Amino acid sequence: xxxxxxxxxxxxxxxxxxxxxxxxxxxxxxxxxxxxxxxxxxxxxxxxxxxxxxxxxxxxxxxxxxxxxxxxxxxxxxxxxxxxxxxxxxxxxxxxxxxxxxxxxxxxxxxxxxxxxxxxxxxxxxxxxxxxxxxxxxxxxxxxxxxxxxxxxxxxxxxxxxxxxxxxxxxxxxxxxxxxxxxxxxxxxxxxxxxxxxxxxxxxxxxxxxxxxxxxxxxxxxxxxxxxxxxxxxxxxxxxxxxxxxxxxxxxxxxxxxxxxxxxxxxxxxxxxxxxxxxxxxxxxxxxxxxxxxxxxxxxxxxxxxxxxxxxxxxxxxxxxxxxxxxxxxxxxxxxxxxxxxxxxxxxxxxxxxxxxxxxxxxxxxxxxxxxxxxxxxxxx
Numbered sequence: 001x002x003x004x005x006x007x008x009x010x011x012x013x014x015x016x017x018x019x020x021x022x023x024x025x026x027x028x029x030x031x032x033x034x035x036x037x038x039x040x041x042x043x044x045x046x047x048x049x050x051x052x053x054x055x056x057x058x059x060x061x062x063x064x065x066x067x068x069x070x071x072x073x074x075x076x077x078x079x080x081x082x083x084x085x086x087x088x089x090x091x092x093x094x095x096x097x098x099x100x101x102x103x104x105x106x107x108x109x110x111x112x113x114x115x116x117x118x119x120x121x122x123x124x125x126x127x128x129x130x131x132x133x134x135x136x137x138x139x140x141x142x143x144x145x146x147x148x149x150x151x152x153x154x155x156x157x158x159x160x161x162x163x164x165x166x167x168x169x170x171x172x173x174x175x176x177x178x179x180x181x182x183x184x185x186x187x188x189x190x191x192x193x194x195x196x197x198x199x200x201x202x203x204x205x206x207x208x209x210x211x212x213x214x215x216x217x218x219x220x221x222x223x224x225x226x227x228x229x230x231x232x233x234x235x236x237x238x239x240x241x242x243x244x245x246x247x248x249x250x251x252x253x254x255x256x257x258x259x260x261x262x263x264x265x266x267x268x269x270x271x272x273x274x275x276x277x278x279x280x281x282x283x284x285x286x287x288x289x290x291x292x293x294x295x296x297x298x299x300x301x302x303x304x305x306x307x308x309x310x311x312x313x314x315x316x317x318x319x320x321x322x323x324x325x326x327x328x329x330x331x332x333x334x335x336x337x338x339x340x341x342x343x344x345x346x347x348x349x350x351x352x353x354x355x356x357x358x359x360x361x362x363x364x365x366x367x368x369x370x371x372x373x374x375x376x377x378x379x380x381x
Contacts (some may be wrong), residue, residue, distance in 0.1 A: 020083055027283050028073040035066060074299060078159070082186040085143060085158040088186055090158075092145040098191040100144040100321060101183060102155050102328040103176045103200060105163070109135040113129040117164045124333075137163040137171050141179045142331060144324045151276040152266050156329035159183065173204045180212050193310065201307075206285040208309070215285075215308035215322055218291060221246055222307070225279045225286065241281050243338075251276070252293050260316040264323030271296045273315040292318050 009017065017036060021029050034052045042054030048066050052058045093099055093225060105121045111134065123133035142155035159182065161175040168174055178195065184192045191211055198217040205214055225244025245251065254275035274297035280289050290311045293302040306322050311320075 006042050009033055013037070013040075016087070019087070020080065022081050023083060023229065024075050025073070028069060028075055030163070031065060031069040031073070032075075034070065064113065077181070081159040084156075085183055085186055088143045088145065088156050090156065090188065092147070093143070095192075098193050099183075099187060100324060101180065101191045101194060102142050102144050102325045103139065103179070103196040104142075104325070104328045104332070105137055105139045105172050105199075106332045107133045107135050107137055109133050111135075117162055119165050121163070131304040138174075139163060139175045139179070140328065141176070141183065142328045144327055150328075153324040153327040155331045157328075166259070171204065173200050173202045176200050177207065180207065180214075184212050193321060195322055197325065200258060201283050203283060205283050208284075208287075210310075213308060214308065215306060215318060217322070218280075218305040218307040220305075222248070222283075223282055224291065225281050226252075227277065227279060228286075240286055241279050245278060248293070248305050249301060249375050251291075252295075253300070255293055257293070257295055260314075260319070262319045262323070264320055264325065271319075273319065275315045275318075277311055280307060290315075290318065294319060309325060 006015075012169045013036070014033075017033050020032075024032055034057055035048075036054045038051035038053065038055030038057065039046050040054070042050050044050055044053075046054075048070065049058070049063055052061060052066050054062065089099055107121050107125075109123075110118050112118075115136070117135075118135055120132055120134050120135040122131055124131055126133050139161045140157050141159040142157040144153045144155050147154055159179045161169065161179060161344050163169060163172060163175065176194075180192060180194050184190075191213070194212060194214045196214070196216050199217055200214075201216045201219070208214060224245040226245060228239050228241050231238045252274070255276070257272040259270050260273045261268065274293045275297075277288055278291060279286065287309055287313050289307050289309055290313075292306040292308070292315045294304040294306070295301070296303045306318055308318050308321075310318065
């Protein structure tokens with residue numbers, strides 16, 4: 001805890017916080033700064049009151065000042081999320097590299113008649129055979145980075161959208177596609193690689209702009225087609241797709257598998273993989289896709305099938321990119337669902353998790369980032 005309410009925040013942390021000052025009014029920015037310090041200093045539950053206690057302000061400030069900051073203060077959670085995304089890319093993604101973004105949803109269990117947008121949703125982490133739970137369902141977009149002190153990818157959440165049944169926001173894929181486009185607009189000149197599980201594949205992806213690629217798990221019943229044939233010069237509309245391809249099992253039986261060395265889940269191994277270029281017309285329309293069949297444990301057939309719109313990348317790179325998606329699952333476990341209370345609170349948590357390197361709010365992580373922040377922030381303008 002901060003022993004004195006007037007103790008200024010560390011200079012290293014302020015180099016990060018100060019860049020976000022224009023997103024707030026002056027009074028709100030002071031509240032934001034103190035709550036951020038309280039979050040990082042708090043070793044117990046990081047609730048709103050817990051952040052006040054962590055900052056040593058539980059007796060100096062009225063509690064409604066902190067609650068007012070989230071409920072009524074003038075700041076936009078999307079603006080904060082995009083500012084965090086720019087910081088993450090400027091500090092942790094090398095210049096010219098493509099930005100990998102993992103997308104997944106998580107359930108924040110809540111009860112009560114007045115809980116906004118609460119309903120029954122699938123919850124893979126629920127105990128027992130019925131994988132359902134009641135509460136708020138959030139779709140999270142996290143930038144995947146590599147840190148020098150950790151030997152696995154780390155997912156840093158930057159945007160979150162609430163699933164609201166009975167509206168356009170009821171579709172998680174619709175929300176995911178919009179977040180991907182928002183990030184691409186905030187990061188001009190950077191190619192965005194989206195990785196998501198099999199739930200994030202559907203006709204909504206027909207609307208993806210060229211600067212965004214999408215990698216996901218391929219369903220066994222996917223209707224794949226060959227590339228459209230060359231135009232014949234005859235009258236009439238040219239064919240938009242080729243002949244229907246066999247099932248994945250039949251494709252795997254005739255595919256030429258080759259050994260590839262990949263690093264995933266903190267292990268390096270040699271596996272068998274085969275790839276082909278085709279169309280998944282019902283999902284990506286006329287955009288060419290690369291299908292990667294992976295044979296890891298089986299002697300025949302395939303163990304996992306991936307599909308990506310990134311046709312210029314090797315099969316090994318696609319496999320490693322999809323494996324990095326697991327970092328967002330680890331993030332869900334490391335960040336209790338109580339972190340995601342409502343949109344404004346979640347945006348603050350996303351920023352604080354970035355500033356603490358996702359290590360449970362470790363202030364040392366913030367100092368490491370801040371040490372590199374000054375030149376990078378100057379480039380951001």
